[in-house]
Amino acid sequence: xxxxxxxxxxxxxxxxxxxxxxxxxxxxxxxxxxxxxxxxxxxxxxxxxxxxxxxxxxxxxxxxxxxxxxxxxxxxxxxxxxxxxxxxxxxxxxxxxxxxxxxxxxxxxxxxxxxxxxxxxxxxxxxxxxxxxxxxxxxxxxxxxxxxxxxxxxxxxxxxxxxxxxxxxxxxxxxxxxxxxxxxxxxxxxxxxxxxxxxxxxxxxxxxxxxxxxxxxxxxxxxxxxxxxxxxxxxxxxxxxxxxxxxxxxxxxxxxxxxxxxxxxxxxxxxxxxxxxxxxxxxxxxxxxxxxxxxxxxxxxxxxxxxxxxxxxxxxxxxxxxxxxxxxxxxxxxxxxxxxxxxxxxxxxxxxxxxxxxxxxxxxxxxxxxxxxxxxxxxxxxxxxxxxxxxxxxxxxxxxxxxxxxxxxxxxxxxxxxxxxxxxxxxxxxxxxxxxxxxxxxxxxxxxxxxxxxxxxxxxxxxxxxxxxxxxxxxxxxxxxxxxxxxxxxxxxxxxxxxxxxxxxxxx
Amino acid sequence: xxxxxxxxxxxxxxxxxxxxxxxxxxxxxxxxxxxxxxxxxxxxxxxxxxxxxxxxxxxxxxxxxxxxxxxxxxxxxx
Numbered sequence: 001x002x003x004x005x006x007x008x009x010x011x012x013x014x015x016x017x018x019x020x021x022x023x024x025x026x027x028x029x030x031x032x033x034x035x036x037x038x039x040x041x042x043x044x045x046x047x048x049x050x051x052x053x054x055x056x057x058x059x060x061x062x063x064x065x066x067x068x069x070x071x072x073x074x075x076x077x078x079x080x081x082x083x084x085x086x087x088x089x090x091x092x093x094x095x096x097x098x099x100x101x102x103x104x105x106x107x108x109x110x111x112x113x114x115x116x117x118x119x120x121x122x123x124x125x126x127x128x129x130x131x132x133x134x135x136x137x138x139x140x141x142x143x144x145x146x147x148x149x150x151x152x153x154x155x156x157x158x159x160x161x162x163x164x165x166x167x168x169x170x171x172x173x174x175x176x177x178x179x180x181x182x183x184x185x186x187x188x189x190x191x192x193x194x195x196x197x198x199x200x201x202x203x204x205x206x207x208x209x210x211x212x213x214x215x216x217x218x219x220x221x222x223x224x225x226x227x228x229x230x231x232x233x234x235x236x237x238x239x240x241x242x243x244x245x246x247x248x249x250x251x252x253x254x255x256x257x258x259x260x261x262x263x264x265x266x267x268x269x270x271x272x273x274x275x276x277x278x279x280x281x282x283x284x285x286x287x288x289x290x291x292x293x294x295x296x297x298x299x300x301x302x303x304x305x306x307x308x309x310x311x312x313x314x315x316x317x318x319x320x321x322x323x324x325x326x327x328x329x330x331x332x333x334x335x336x337x338x339x340x341x342x343x344x345x346x347x348x349x350x351x352x353x354x355x356x357x358x359x360x361x362x363x364x365x366x367x368x369x370x371x372x373x374x375x376x377x378x379x380x381x382x383x384x385x386x387x388x389x390x391x392x393x394x395x396x397x398x399x400x401x402x403x404x405x406x407x408x409x410x411x412x413x414x415x416x417x418x419x420x421x422x423x424x425x426x427x428x429x430x431x432x433x434x435x436x437x438x439x440x441x442x443x444x445x446x447x448x449x450x451x452x453x454x455x456x457x458x459x460x461x462x463x464x465x466x467x468x469x470x471x472x473x474x475x476x477x478x479x480x481x482x483x484x485x486x487x488x489x490x491x492x493x494x495x496x497x498x499x500x501x502x503x504x505x506x507x508x
Numbered sequence: 509x510x511x512x513x514x515x516x517x518x519x520x521x522x523x524x525x526x527x528x529x530x531x532x533x534x535x536x537x538x539x540x541x542x543x544x545x546x547x548x549x550x551x552x553x554x555x556x557x558x559x560x561x562x563x564x565x566x567x568x569x570x571x572x573x574x575x576x577x578x579x580x581x582x583x584x585x586x
Contacts, residue, residue: 073539073540076535109567112540112567223535224535258527258528259527259544261539262539263538266541266543279566295561298555300555390559390561391554394554397558
């Protein structure tokens with residue numbers, strides 16, 4: 001243990017910055033919440049609508065800033081989320097470069113998760129590994145030799161189970177040790193044609209008068225022509241010429257510039273993982289048999305419709321009594337206060353007809369919003385949202401949206417504002433913008449009382465409550481039926497944005 | 509004639525031969541695990557026929573037919 005006086009000179013200016021990096025669905029955010037508790041701060045990255053989640057991490061007597069970077073599969077910057085990761089890791093746009101990277105890896109899919117680690121090794125930032133979901137890996141018969149993995153990677157590896165909070169003390173300890181005595185990941189050995197390609201790009205960029213590229217940045221440009229580093233260069237033709245020459249060289253060496261990076265990384269990882277990961281028998285994913293049903297053409301569709309019907313039917317039947325209660329409460333308060341202020345009619349009117357009626361008018365929407373958000377959270381956490389996106393993607397893809405748009409659009413049924421906020425999860429800028437524009441067409445919950453009133457007046461007395469529920473359900477499709485053709489028109493004639501690939505992983 | 513992943517039926521397996529080198533998409537697919545030499549299995553189609561779900565290197569990934577089209581396959585067993 002260092003006495004505080006001895007530790008003081010070691011400390012840098014300000015708190016060290018630790019960043020959590022990892023694929024989506026690795027439990028990164030759970031780990032972040034566990035490590036920071038309630039000391040969190042949520043903001044936006046400058047000039048980009050990606051949420052910046054940071055928090056205070058206290059461990060071993062020092063305070064650190066912990067940053068939860070958006071989940072990404074690789075450094076190929078397609079979405080804004082991935083751009084942010086690259087910006088932070090490169091310390092670009094005035095962002096502070098992290099002092100330590102904590103990679104959160106899904107132990108059940110170590111090789112693919114390590115690809116990002118392998119790519120980040122180029123950056124030379126000290127790192128440590130949190131091997132998460134170890135329990136799931138063990139259940140699937142995957143045995144991982146943690147000590148050997150740490151030895152091969154040259155950085156500490158800590159086993160964690162974020163959902164249960166296991167391994168957190170060890171992780172804190174490892175973070176503190178890594179800040180004191182950092183160790184970086186070994187860099188991959190690139191074939192000559194790629195090193196030469198990088199050299200060519202670096203020289204070319206210098207010649208073009210733009211900011212110098214580091215080796216790591218040159219690799220990104222080489223394999224990802226749309227990368228953030230080319231955006232700042234005004235001479236696009238020059239960049240293209242450089243890339244063409246570099247790619248030609250790679251091709252002449254018998255490699256495909258499109259897949260070379262992944263091929264080389266995976267080859268490196270396969271030898272690295274030899275003897276580290278041992279899978280007993282074929283991997284049996286626990287959700288395989290459920291997926292056979294949930295994603296079935298007939299049953300899957302029926303279940304999807306059923307789930308959606310249950311969501312809206314419960315909205316209709318559960319929110320009603322609560323809304324009546326709030327309504328009654330508002331009138332009761334008004335009735336109670338009115339006689340007390342009869343001497344001052346102006347104040348009476350302000351309080352009863354203004355403030356109480358106004359607040360009551362807003363509060364009345366709360367039950368519906370809460371119920372809907374409960375269902376959205378439930379569907380997200382059970383992984384059904386991803387499956388629903390798979391089922392309905394085709395329904396949206398023809399008009400420039402995608403299956404993921406379903407989530408923000410469904411959120412828009414509660415309110416267009418959280419719906420628009422939820423479009424952050426869309427990596428495709430085209431689908432994102434279109435989804436934002438379509439969100440207000442969805443029948444938001446503020447319109448629900450109107451529907452309920454009209455249906456209660458005209459439909460329910462005539463056809464009974466069952467038909468009334470069905471009509472309410474149908475009302476929500478009217479907006480959708482209008483929005484989709486409009487989205488098509490918009491994309492066809494106005495928005496000329498490149499479509500991004502739609503790739504989905506089924507979470508457990 | 510080159511066969512691509514989007515032409516496979518449900519249940520068929522094949523070996524990935526190459527990825528069409530339209531660079532940024534290819535790199536993205538490759539980093540996800542679609543690299544030459546690996547086996548790929550088509551597990552299911554979505555109710556409307558698109559996207560499709562495939563298994564590669566022990567993981568299940570959904571992708572649209574347009575993306576599957578850039579992946580060339582060989583040694584198909586249907």
